[in-house]
Each structure stands twice: as structure tokens, then as C-alpha cells.
Amino acid sequence: MAELELTGAEIVIRCLHAEGVEYVFGYPGGAVLNIYDEIYKQKGFTHVLVRHEQAAVHAADAYSRSTGKVGVALVTSGPGATNAVTGIATAYMDSIPMVVITGQVPTAAIGQDAFQEVDTVGITRPCVKHNFLVKDVKDIAPTIKKAFYIAATGRPGPVVVDIPKDITQHSCTFEYPETISMRSYNPTSKGHAGQIKRAVQMLLEAKRPVIYTGGGAVLGNAAAPLAEMARDLGYPVTSTLMGLGGYKANDPLFLGMLGMHGTYEANMAMQHCDVLIAVGARFDDRVIGNPKHFAKEARRIIHIDIDPSSISKRVKVDVPIVGDVGQVLEEMNRLLKASSERPEQAALKAWWAQIELWRAQDCLKYDRSSAMIKPQYVVEKLYEITQGQAFVTSDVGQHQMWAAQYYKFDEPRRWINSGGLGTMGVGLPYAMGVQLAHPDAMVACITGEGSIQMNIQELSTCKEYKLPIKVILLNNGYLGMVRQWQEFFYEERYAESYVASLPDFAKLAEAYGHVGMRIEKPEDVEPALRRAFTEHKDQLVFMNFITDPRENVYPMIPAGKGLSEMILV
Amino acid sequence: MRHIISVLMENEAGALSRVAGLFSARGYNIESLTVAPTEDATLSRMTIVTTGSNEVIEQITKQLNKLVDVIKMQDLSDGDHIERELMLVKVRAATGEQREEMKRLADIFRGRIIDVADKTYTIELTGPGSKLDAFLDALDAGAILETVRTGASGIGRGDRMLKI
Numbered sequence: 001m002a003e004l005e006l007t008g009a010e011i012v013i014r015c016l017h018a019e020g021v022e023y024v025f026g027y028p029g030g031a032v033l034n035i036y037d038e039i040y041k042q043k044g045f046t047h048v049l050v051r052h053e054q055a056a057v058h059a060a061d062a063y064s065r066s067t068g069k070v071g072v073a074l075v076t077s078g079p080g081a082t083n084a085v086t087g088i089a090t091a092y093m094d095s096i097p098m099v100v101i102t103g104q105v106p107t108a109a110i111g112q113d114a115f116q117e118v119d120t121v122g123i124t125r126p127c128v129k130h131n132f133l134v135k136d137v138k139d140i141a142p143t144i145k146k147a148f149y150i151a152a153t154g155r156p157g158p159v160v161v162d163i164p165k166d167i168t169q170h171s172c173t174f175e176y177p178e179t180i181s182m183r184s185y186n187p188t189s190k191g192h193a194g195q196i197k198r199a200v201q202m203l204l205e206a207k208r209p210v211i212y213t214g215g216g217a218v219l220g221n222a223a224a225p226l227a228e229m230a231r232d233l234g235y236p237v238t239s240t241l242m243g244l245g246g247y248k249a250n251d252p253l254f255l256g257m258l259g260m261h262g263t264y265e266a267n268m269a270m271q272h273c274d275v276l277i278a279v280g281a282r283f284d285d286r287v288i289g290n291p292k293h294f295a296k297e298a299r300r301i302i303h304i305d306i307d308p309s310s311i312s313k314r315v316k317v318d319v320p321i322v323g324d325v326g327q328v329l330e331e332m333n334r335l336l337k338a339s340s341e342r343p344e345q346a347a348l349k350a351w352w353a354q355i356e357l358w359r360a361q362d363c364l365k366y367d368r369s370s371a372m373i374k375p376q377y378v379v380e381k382l383y384e385i386t387q388g389q390a391f392v393t394s395d396v397g398q399h400q401m402w403a404a405q406y407y408k409f410d411e412p413r414r415w416i417n418s419g420g421l422g423t424m425g426v427g428l429p430y431a432m433g434v435q436l437a438h439p440d441a442m443v444a445c446i447t448g449e450g451s452i453q454m455n456i457q458e459l460s461t462c463k464e465y466k467l468p469i470k471v472i473l474l475n476n477g478y479l480g481m482v483r484q485w486q487e488f489f490y491e492e493r494y495a496e497s498y499v500a501s502l503p504d505f506a507k508l509a510e511a512y513g514h515v516g517m518r519i520e521k522p523e524d525v526e527p528a529l530r531r532a533f534t535e536h537k538d539q540l541v542f543m544n545f546i547t548d549p550r551e552n553v554y555p556m557i558p559a560g561k562g563l564s565e566m567i568l569v
Numbered sequence: 570m571r572h573i574i575s576v577l578m579e580n581e582a583g584a585l586s587r588v589a590g591l592f593s594a595r596g597y598n599i600e601s602l603t604v605a606p607t608e609d610a611t612l613s614r615m616t617i618v619t620t621g622s623n624e625v626i627e628q629i630t631k632q633l634n635k636l637v638d639v640i641k642m643q644d645l646s647d648g649d650h651i652e653r654e655l656m657l658v659k660v661r662a663a664t665g666e667q668r669e670e671m672k673r674l675a676d677i678f679r680g681r682i683i684d685v686a687d688k689t690y691t692i693e694l695t696g697p698g699s700k701l702d703a704f705l706d707a708l709d710a711g712a713i714l715e716t717v718r719t720g721a722s723g724i725g726r727g728d729r730m731l732k733i
């Protein structure tokens with residue numbers, strides 16, 4: 001029997017089916033019309049029509065963050081691709097696996113300044129893990145296979161596949177490769193045995209240990225071996241913004257987040273430890289501040305990371321271990337169990353006594369008797385009412401930090417935010433991706449009045465797909481994070497950080513077909529949240545909390561300073 | 570410190586721009602960069618000359634290895650190696666005396682005159698960069714009309730090889 005020939009567009013769809021894709025987030029246009037025509041005819045996945053390509057990519061990114069699977073977005077050439085760039089860069093900075101398919105002008109038109117032509121491969125090159133321009137219909141299947149493989153393995157990241165329109169019209173026989181091997185790409189996952197042994201020894205000798213975990217522990221699904229190690233040794237754990245949920249926030253060993261807006265106890269412990277083990281965390285400048293001040297005291301550092309270039313990039317480490325966190329931690333746990341040695345208990349006790357003194361500072365305290373709604377209070381109530389079971393997405397700014405500090409994440413992949421790029425506007429599209437992936441889960445989007453307006457059009461998408469997201473707007477009337485810096489470092493010159501003439505958000509939400517609320521008094525916070533999660537369980541509820549416009553995020557380490565130079569409340 | 574790095578990569582469109590883009594995006598120096606396909610046409614071999622502290626060179630090495638198209642790389646400066654560069658120099662050779670002098674200098678440096686015109690010679694010279702510099706120094710500055718250099722290509726000595 002002669003083998004059936006399929007068009008490039010049909011092949012794209014078949015590849016996505018073969019990858020088990022559930023959702024494609026996208027927006028049509030000329031260059032991808034052939035692909036959309038095939039989407040019309042298929043049933044294998046659901047296409048989610050967003051209202052702006054940036055949101056398509058963010059939603060695909062959040063789908064991935066909350067499930068661990070590869071997110072997929074589809075956009076047209078030119079403006080479709082450029083609108084997608086912010087989303088791609090956001091995913092890239094946080095190492096999120098994603099495949100973004102972009103349409104391109106027909107091959108013959110490339111380089112002619114054709115209608116809606118941009119050099120997508122060139123524009124996205126610095127913010128993708130890899131990208132491809134497909135020049136032959138026969139290359140579509142192997143390229144998409146490679147794209148998924150590269151996105152998901154090693155240090156994950158977004159991969160762009162740019163497909164010219166004529167290639168989607170041409171045809172060839174279709175066969176999806178079952179496996180892929182690339183001579184130029186072979187990420188390591190198993191750590192070096194000798195290094196692992198050294199690390200275990202070093203951990204056992206520690207007198208003032210700290211476990212510092214990051215996004216890698218979440219991406220590598222390593223929560224279980226991480227918890228096992230920490231509990232076995234009784235060592236304190238702190239996490240970066242990206243690692244939250246990788247270790248139970250309610251566990252007594254947990255010191256809270258570290259870094260610029262981290263807790264006093266976490267930052268002081270980091271600064272005074274003698275052995276530090278970094279688990280999928282990359283010593284970011286928001287975390288350790290100035291590396292010069294960070295390395296002040298004698299200490300030894302163990303660093304587990306799947307990407308060699310993350311190791312010794314900003315801080316020189318003593319025991320580098322290149323590998324997958326899960327696998328490496330499991331091996332370390334095995335050695336720890338087999339060893340007859342135990343950490344020196346007296347030293348560990350003294351260390352914990354010191355940590356408890358720092359903890360007693362109660363650095364996250366805030367004024368609970370204010371007549372104005374305190375943003376921290378809203379997050380605390382959200383935590384209580386959802387019993388810590390919600391997926392929480394956030395935008396970027398003060399509200400993001402309050403969400404991170406006051407919602408205690410006990411499970412990985414529940415806290416969805418943009419850490420590396422810090423992209424305002426992610427919150428609502430993130431919530432869409434999460435809610436689609438987890439239809440029965442509670443999904444809250446904690447946002448600011450600045451950020452929400454950067455993708456507010458997605459309220460329309462939420463209506464179309466009946467997404468019962470709870471939008472928690474902490475409306476301080478300011479680009480609060482900017483205002484805070486201006487208060488601290490620019491002598492209160494509030495240049496362009498006040499947002500005048502905001503819309504009536506409740507009415508706006510209603511106009512989009514949702515439930516809108518405006519909450520002005522502290523005593524109304526809890527009832528509003530309760531109603532949202534009960535009476536309006538199945539609806540999108542937009543809660544506009546009018547919060548104290550002058551509230552700041554504490555603690556704070558000014559940029560470029562050392563970890564112990566914290567500004568406390 | 571100066572380092573000379575050899576990179577073996579897939580001979581794919583855009584591979585060069587990935588390397589060049591990496592260097593500019595991360596602010597690494599490129600003194601020179603040469604690239605051409607190898608005996609196996611699916612492979613490209615690149616030689617990059619760069620300078621940086623040990624930490625920077627370590628990052629450069631790691632970042633190059635991280636590029637999906639890069640198969641293997643080697644910092645040639647870590648061991649015995651040979652470097653060669655090709656230079657073409659167009660010099661003034663109008664009078665008998667000038668022609669005589671250019672011929673003599675080219676011979677001393679084992680260069681070859683590869684183009685002879687009424688008023689000019691073009692001399693081809695290969696060697697380590699320092700030899701090419703020395704040749705230019707030896708010429709009267711006014712006599713040099715045009716120069717073009719390829720940048721260094723490098724290879725390890727003896728059993729030291731970069732192959733797949």
C-alpha cells in the first residue's frame with residue numbers, strides 16, 4: 001500500500017498528538033492559517049484562543065509550571081511572533097519547558113521584507129534554549145520531536161519552531177520518530193560519585209549548616225528526597241522565590257524565603273553558616289545580594305545543578321555536582337543512611353538556638369489594627385480560607401512579595417510567578433494555564449492594579465473557557481514596588497509611580513461577564529473571600545481590595561548590599 | 570589571559586550567529602573568530618581567540634558547551650598546540666628599489682608574492698600572529714596599502730585531538 005502523504009500542517013497536528021499535548025494556546029494569522037485549518041478538523045487537543053499572543057505564551061508556560069509537562073503555544077509570523085517574545089523570555093529566565101510554534105512567511109519571501117516578516121529565529125535566539133527554522137516539510141516531524149526533547153531535558157527551557165507557510169502546504173509521508181538522539185546534546189543527570197561522597201562528608205561535618213533550595217528542586221520534582229535529607233539531618237532549609245513549595249513552608253525546619261525580601265532568620269543563617277548546600281538554586285543577585293559581601297565568612301559550599309554554567313558563576317563553590325537534583329539527592333540520602341557518622345548534635349543545637357533568636361525578631365509582623373486593609377492580611381486570609389490548597393499565581397511587584405511571604409506553600413508547583421524576568425502582566429494568563437490544567441482546583445491570581453492592566457483583556461478568554469479564577473487585586477493605587485524604591489532611595493520623589501484614573505474594576509469585570517467586588521474595609525476581607533470561594537465557586541470573581549497605599553515590603557535588602565544589611569519593619 | 574578555543578559544531582545555518590550572539594550578549598571579548606566546514610561536511614570547526622580572567626574563561630567554556638549545536642570544544646591554551654594565521658598584505662612596489670626591498674623582506678619572513686602589478690605587490694604570509702605582526706613592523710608604514718588577516722586557526726599537537 002502506498003504510504004499516505006500528509007501536508008506540513010497536518011504533520012504539525014499529528015506531531016502534537018503524538019506528544020500527548022492537551023492544550024495549545026494560540027492566536028491565528030496568515031502564516032498559520034493552514035495549521036489552523038487542520039486544528040479545526042482535529043479533536044486531539046483543545047486550542048485556547050487568547051486575546052493577545054503574550055498571554056498565549058504565559059498560559060502555556062503556567063500550564064507547564066503547574067503540571068511539569070511541556071507547554072505549547074502557536075502564533076503567527078511578524079507581530080504574532082514579536083508579541084510572543086516577552087512570554088518566551090519570561091519562560092527562559094525561569095527555565096520552563098515550552099514549545100512555541102511560530103508561522104513564518106513563505107520560504108521564497110524570506111528576506112524580502114515581506115508582509116508580516118520578522119527574523120523570528122534571530123529575535124528569539126538570546127531568549128530560547130534553542131530554535132529552529134524548518135525549511136523542508138520532511139524536517140517538520142524530526143524538528144518538533146527534537147523541540148520537545150530539548151525543552152524538557154537537562155535544564156529545561158523554551159524552544160521555538162518557526163515554520164514558513166509554504167512548508168505547511170507541501171506534503172510528504174509522515175512518521176513520528178519514536179526516540180531521538182543528538183550527538184551535540186546529551187545532558188547529564190547522574191551526579192559524579194566522588195563529588196557526591198565528598199558532599200555527604202562535608203554535610204556530616206557541618207556545625208552551622210543551611211540547605212538553600214531553588215527552582216531546580218521544583219523543576220526536578222525533588223521535593224521528596226529533599227524533605228528526606230532535611231529531616232534526616234535536622235538541618236534548616238530556606239528557599240528562593242522560585243523554590244517555594246519545594247519544601248513544606250509549615251515545617252519547623254523551614255526558615256522562609258531568603259534574599260532581598262527574605263526573612264531575617266533565613267538571611268542571617270545564610271550569612272553565618274559554615275556549610276551551605278545549594279539545591280537547584282543559582283545564587284541570583286536578588287538572593288545573595290553582592291557576592292563580595294556574601295562570601296565574607298569562611299564557609300564551604302556544595303552546589304547541585306543540572307547546568308554546569310550555573311555553578312561557580314557568581315559564587316565560587318567547593319563541591320560542584322552536575323546532575324539532576326532528584327537523582328543526586330537520592331544518592332546522597334542513600335550514603336547518609338549507610339554512614340555510621342552523625343552530625344555533631346551539640347553544635348547543631350547551638351546553631352538552632354541562634355536561629356530561633358533570629359526567628360524571634362518576627363520580621364513579617366505588620367500592623368494588624370490599621371483601619372485600612374493591609375495587603376498582608378488579605379494574603380493571610382486567602383491562605384486560611386483556601387486551607388493552603390490553592391494554586392496561587394501572581395504578577396510582579398509588592399503584591400508578589402506579600403504573596404510569597406504570607407501564603408505558606410506546602411507543595412511544589414502551586415506557586416506560579418515570574419522570578420527571573422519579573423514580567424508584569426503574567427498573573428491572569430498564568431491563572432488561565434493553571435486552571436485549564438487543574439479544572440477542579442482553586443486558582444487565585446494575586447495582582448496589582450498596575451500589573452493586571454497589562455493583560456486584562458484575558459478576562460474575555462476566561463469567560464469563553466469558563467475559568468473560575470479568583471482575582472485578588474491588592475489595589476494600592478501605586479506602582480507600589482517602584483514607589484517603595486522611590487521612598488527609600490530617591491527621597492520620596494514619586495516619579496510616575498502613581499496611577500491616576502483607574503477603571504472601576506468591579507464594573508469592568510462585570511462587563512466581561514464576571515463577578516466584581518470592591519472591598520474597602522478590613523472586616524469585609526474575609527466575608528468577600530469566603531463568598532468568592534463558595535457562592536461564586538464556579539465563576540470568575542474579581543476582588544478589588546483597596547489597600548494601604550503606603551505599605552512597604554519588609555524586610556528589604558537594598559540592591560548591591562550584603563545579606564545582613566536588611567531594612568526591617 | 571589570552572585563550573584560544575576550538576569548537577566543533579553542527580554545520581547548520583545560524584550556528585555561527587549563536588556563538589557570536591553568545592559572546593556579545595554576555596559581554597565576552599572576541600579577538601578573532603574563524604570558521605569553516607571540516608572534512609566531514611556536517612561539521613563546522615571554529616577557532617575563537619578571547620581574553621578574560623579564569624572565571625570568565627570558565628563561563629565561556631560552559632556557555633559554549635551549553636549551545637545545543639556545539640558537539641565538543643577544547644581550550645587549546647590548556648596544552649601544547651599550534652596556531653597559524655594567514656595574512657595578505659598589499660604593499661607599494663613602484664620603483665625598482667621598492668620592489669627589491671619587498672622581495673627581500675618577504676623572503677626573510679618566508680612570505681610569497683602572489684600578485685604583481687605595476688605599482689604594487691601582494692604578499693601572502695602565514696604563521697603565528699606574532700610573526701605577522703613582526704612582518705608588518707618590519708615594513709615601512711607608508712608602504713602598506715592594505716592588509717587582511719584571517720584570525721588564528723589552532724590545532725593540538727601530537728595526540729591531542731578534537732574529534733567526534
Ligand SMILES: Cc1cc2nc3c(=O)[nH]c(=O)nc-3n(C[C@H](O)[C@H](O)[C@H](O)COP(=O)(O)OP(=O)(O)OC[C@H]3O[C@@H](n4cnc5c(N)ncnc54)[C@H](O)[C@@H]3O)c2cc1C
Nearest residue numbers: 214215216220240241242259260261282306325419420422
Ligand atoms: C520584584 C522581585 C523581587 C524578588 N525578590 C526575591 C527575593 O527576595 N528572594 C528570592 O529568592 N528571589 C527573588 N526574586 C526572584 C529572583 O529574581 C530569581 O528569579 C530567583 O531568586 C531565582 O531562583 P533560583 O535561584 O531558585 O533559580 P531558578 O531561576 O529557579 O533556576 C533554577 C536552577 O536550577 C537548575 N535546575 C533546573 N532543573 C534542575 C534539575 N532537574 N536538577 C538540578 N538543577 C536543576 C537550573 O539550571 C538553574 O540553575 C525576585 C523577583 C522579583 C521580580
Ligand SMILES: Cc1ncc(C[n+]2csc(CCOP(=O)(O)OP(=O)(O)O)c2C)c(N)n1
Nearest residue numbers: 397398399424448449450451478479480481
Ligand atoms: C513589564 C514590566 N514593566 C515594568 C516593570 C517594573 N516594575 C516592577 S514592579 C512595578 C510596579 C507594579 O505595580 P503593581 O502591579 O500595582 O504592583 P504593586 O507593586 O503595587 O503591588 C513595576 C513598574 C516590570 N517588572 N515589568
Ligand SMILES: [Mg+2]
Nearest residue numbers: 448449478480
Ligand atoms: Mg499597585
